Amino acid sequence: MPNHSIKVTGLQKSYKDHQVLKGVDFEVEKGSIFALLGSNGAGKTTVVRILSTLLQPDNGTATVNGFDVVSKPDHVRQAISLTGQFAAVDEILTGRENLIMIAKLRYLKNPHQVADDLLKRFGLTDAATRRVSTYSGGMRRRLDIALSIVGKPQIIFLDEPTTGLDPEARIEVWKIVKELAEGGTTVLLTTQYLEEAEQLADRIAILHEGKIIASGTLSDLKKLFPSAKVEYIEKQPTLEEVFLAIVGKKEAK
Numbered sequence: 001m002p003n004h005s006i007k008v009t010g011l012q013k014s015y016k017d018h019q020v021l022k023g024v025d026f027e028v029e030k031g032s033i034f035a036l037l038g039s040n041g042a043g044k045t046t047v048v049r050i051l052s053t054l055l056q057p058d059n060g061t062a063t064v065n066g067f068d069v070v071s072k073p074d075h076v077r078q079a080i081s082l083t084g085q086f087a088a089v090d091e092i093l094t095g096r097e098n099l100i101m102i103a104k105l106r107y108l109k110n111p112h113q114v115a116d117d118l119l120k121r122f123g124l125t126d127a128a129t130r131r132v133s134t135y136s137g138g139m140r141r142r143l144d145i146a147l148s149i150v151g152k153p154q155i156i157f158l159d160e161p162t163t164g165l166d167p168e169a170r171i172e173v174w175k176i177v178k179e180l181a182e183g184g185t186t187v188l189l190t191t192q193y194l195e196e197a198e199q200l201a202d203r204i205a206i207l208h209e210g211k212i213i214a215s216g217t218l219s220d221l222k223k224l225f226p227s228a229k230v231e232y233i234e235k236q237p238t239l240e241e242v243f244l245a246i247v248g249k250k251e252a253k
């Protein structure tokens with residue numbers, strides 16, 4: 001078996017006469033976290049939809065877990081799960097019911113046990129029996145990711161997993177993603193946040209105007225810039241650091 005979970009070569013996709021992907025190439029190693037970085041409209045969701053067999057490319061090839069997404073979509077689907085850009089949880093059901101439903105759909109033996117374990121792992125035990133319509137954005141996102149790992153898929157796609165979350169919820173999601181990768185899952189995530197890619201990803205690729213314009217580890221990417229100049233400046237905390245310090249203090253009381 002090859003050591004990569006995902007291999008994309010010369011991928012092209014147009015919507016009518018608007019060419020969004022103009023020849024995208026990248027590989028993702030097994031058990032690693034890969035971040036696809038790009039601004040609004042860069043084509044990140046388009047790549048994810050092609051890799052998860054929801055959309056066909058016009059040109060080029062993509063293999064996921066060794067299977068071609070166009071000729072072997074069923075094999076690809078067996079290996080993956082997708083958490084879309086917008087939460088796909090059922091509002092009327094409770095968190096627990098959502099998880100049980102998916103566990104049953106995946107023919108797991110102990111759907112109730114699976115649901116309870118995931119609720120615990122994602123800090124949702126207290127909210128387990130509440131309807132999802134009463135959940136906060138962060139809780140929905142956590143439930144969404146929990147749903148996507150029911151049945152332990154080998155590869156998971158997370159399309160902007162932390163957009164719209166507050167800094168604390170974001171850090172929680174980061175922790176979950178890191179744990180998934182440590183457990184051997186391959187993670188491909190898209191993000192607009194440079195810091196997210198910096199914190200999480202083993203490798204980063206920047207999608208811009210239809211192509212990957214830079215890719216590599218964080219230190220590879222840093223080398224693309226002129227070497228650092230030593231400057232003496234007063235270090236100001238970022239707003240995020242201030243926020244976390246204040247909120248953290250309140251909770252510690």
Ligand SMILES: Nc1ncnc2c1ncn2[C@@H]1O[C@H](COP(=O)(O)OP(=O)(O)OP(=O)(O)O)[C@@H](O)[C@H]1O
Pocket residue numbers: 015020038039040041042043044045046047085192
């Ligand atoms: N079904 C569609 N029909 C026509 N155009 C589309 C369709 N889906 C996406 N596009 C266009 O393709 C381009 C890329 O969209 P895509 O959703 O892949 O970008 P993205 O990088 O995920 O952006 P965002 O960060 O806003 O989620 C955009 O210009 C978008 O308007």
Ligand SMILES: [Mg+2]
Pocket residue numbers: 044045046085159
């Ligand atoms: Mg998108």
